[in-house]
Amino acid sequence: MESASAFFLPAESGRRFCVYYPGARDGTGPGVVYVHPFCEEMNKARRMAALQARRLSAMGYGVLQIDLYGCGDSSGEFADASWETWKRDVLAALAWLEHRVHGPLGLWGLRLGATLAADVAHGPGHRVEQLLLWQPVGNGEQYLTQFLRLRLAAEMLAEGSAQAGVRGLREKLSQGVTLEIAGYELHPGLAAAIDALVLADLVPAARHVHCLEVTAQTEPKISPALQRTLDAWRLKGLEVHTAAVTGEPFWSTIEIAECDPLMAATERSLRR
Numbered sequence: 001m002e003s004a005s006a007f008f009l010p011a012e013s014g015r016r017f018c019v020y021y022p023g024a025r026d027g028t029g030p031g032v033v034y035v036h037p038f039c040e041e042m043n044k045a046r047r048m049a050a051l052q053a054r055r056l057s058a059m060g061y062g063v064l065q066i067d068l069y070g071c072g073d074s075s076g077e078f079a080d081a082s083w084e085t086w087k088r089d090v091l092a093a094l095a096w097l098e099h100r101v102h103g104p105l106g107l108w109g110l111r112l113g114a115t116l117a118a119d120v121a122h123g124p125g126h127r128v129e130q131l132l133l134w135q136p137v138g139n140g141e142q143y144l145t146q147f148l149r150l151r152l153a154a155e156m157l158a159e160g161s162a163q164a165g166v167r168g169l170r171e172k173l174s175q176g177v178t179l180e181i182a183g184y185e186l187h188p189g190l191a192a193a194i195d196a197l198v199l200a201d202l203v204p205a206a207r208h209v210h211c212l213e214v215t216a217q218t219e220p221k222i223s224p225a226l227q228r229t230l231d232a233w234r235l236k237g238l239e240v241h242t243a244a245v246t247g248e249p250f251w252s253t254i255e256i257a258e259c260d261p262l263m264a265a266t267e268r269s270l271r272r
Helices: 040-058 083-098 112-122 140-159 166-174 188-195 224-235 260-271
Strands: 005-011 014-021 031-035 062-066 105-110 130-134 179-181 184-186 208-215 239-246
Touching: 005 083, 014 040, 014 083, 031 040, 031 083, 031 112, 040 062, 040 105, 040 260, 062 083, 083 105, 083 112, 083 188, 105 112, 112 130, 130 260, 140 166, 140 179, 140 188, 166 179, 166 188, 184 188, 208 224, 208 260, 224 239, 239 260
Parallel strands: 031 062, 031 105, 105 130, 130 208, 208 239
Antiparallel strands: 005 014, 014 062, 179 184
């Protein structure tokens, strides 16, 4: 297996930092673009993403990891990021990868990155044959509410009380005010796009969908809400493989964590 290489990919309004893990030496293997999660979850998950990328590379996959606009080491400020810009970043990554591998292309995303991957695959005319979703966000409104609560928690710790509730923060966003939350400047446009996301509506134009969740349960099962979404996708003709594993939510733990059962389950699912 060849070693990974880092580079900057020319893109809209600057460059995107990428890491490429080559797959099959003759280029005939499949390729997959990794779409990272939102804000600090991206940093918490970097180790798991790198570990899985290496393992997929050993299986013959060419894996491209990209830092989206305003994230990580890429150009731009997070405050200027938009959902549509991020979608175009993923498409640019797919176009780059298409020239490096000759096998089928796929998208692999974690949390909100998984929902972004589904949104890209939902669009017409994109050659995405395989979708790998780790812990996808099913409801953008609920996810945004959870993110806004981080601001309230920080205010409680600093001042003993929160200046406004979630409703008040949402009103500020609706008035065009950018909010600082957990060290990130959230633009009202990006917040509105996340708020409107419903995974069930993003039926991907992909031949195969692999969806995996991590749970604290000793007998892990896919959550009921996600199961309903995937069942609806199956009714629309998609081939959907699911798996649930017991482990820690490595994207949100205080210390950097790993989840080997998730990686093993991912590889089993892809080998199908």
